[in-house]
Amino acid sequence: MFGEGFVERYLELSREKDSILCVGLDPAVRGMRERYLVPQPLIERHGLRGGVKRFCLDIIEAVAPYTAMIKPNAQYLTYILTLEDLREMVEAIHEADCLALLDAKLSDISSTNQAALHWIGAAGFDAVTFSPYPGYDGGCDVIYRWAEEGDKGIFVLCRMSNPGAREIQGLIVEDEPLYIRVAREAHRRGANGYVVGCTAIEELGAVREIIGEEPLILSPGLGPQGGDPAAAIKLGSNSSGEGLIVASSRSIDYAYEVRGLSWERYAEAAAMEAERRRDELNRLRRLVFG
Secondary structure (H helix, E strand, O other), X not given: XXXXXXXXXXXXXXXXXXXXXXXXXXXXXXXXXXXXXXXXXXXXXXXXXXXXXXXXXXXXXXXXHHOOEEEEEHHHHOOOOOHHHHHHHHHHHHHOOOXXXXXEEEOOOHHHHHHHHHHHHHHOOOEEEEOOOOOHHHHHHHHHHHHHHHOOEEEEEEEOOOOOHHHHHOOEEOOEEHHHHHHHHHHHHOOOEEXXXXXXXXXXXXXXXXXXXXXXXXXXXOOOOOOOHXXXXXXXXXXXXXXXXXXXXXXXXXXXXXXXXOHHHHHXXXXXXXXXXXXXXXXXXXXXHO
């Protein structure tokens, strides 16, 4: 397995903070959707780019005590923020004793993936998500080398959290579902991270059985997508009750909306929700593992 140092760093921070929660950063603005938005007064005060960056930095500071990993979503950030902005964000994540995972879902030929990894590394990210669709040779090979040479985390998309994921990722290929084939191949190649939604409980258990004890599973879908954290913990964790990272974004980032609080309290609300999520996950872990 490549990137063993990354896995060790994650487990150390997870134990220190007593948390398996990963907080995603999805800073949406007007025109993207009707709710779960960066407060408009923040945009008006700092401008579009400045408001988005301020929102992210404040959320990072607020939730850091309750998570070992923060997951900025590239689709929300890389079209508006600069490389220096991303560096500032990653530095804030590191200063708060968290790891920075860029949810980029890389999916291209190797030269294009290499270009992306150059800038991802320049920004200081510790890990990245990627799609196995291009295959290994001339596709994802550079991602595995990035993990090996830089001791980084790489999370391969196996079974995503959206309802339509089963349409492709559940297709039977040579007598087994595609997501199983993906997990077997990634494990053989040395991946240290896998993405399986906590809305896909049976799939979580199947992937953990394939990859064994050491690799990490990132499990999104907690919150608005309706994931089942109790079942995810039972089937996605290793025998020590570790190795599963449960991700939540909107319900934490925009907790001020959910709780009906004033926009000025967005960071405070995010902290309260992150603490509540962490504590709930820990309660479920104790029920399962004692």
